[in-house]
Amino acid sequence: MQRVRQVREQGHAVVDRLLPLELRLVAVPVPGDDGRPVAALVTGTEAERHGAAGIAAERLPLLRSTARELAGQLLAAAMPPR
Secondary structure, three states, X not given: OHHHHHHHXXXXXXXXXXXXXXXXXXXXXXXXXXXXXXXXEEEEEEOOOXXXXXXXXXXXXXXXXHHHHHHHHHHHHHOOOO
């Protein structure tokens, strides 16, 4: 549960050295209209190519902006036509 709290506070997760492929992943939630996650966006690379902090610094800005955009599109699609 501590890891879940940490991810909630940070707003993202980094998965380090996912076996057996030695991948490093970073993920962000896509919030629904109530703010709770309905999906996630994930990107990754080989662990030896980027450090955990490096992949987060490099990719989080685009992941977060894309998640916000997608959340807005989901909200618009869920609204009844006027």
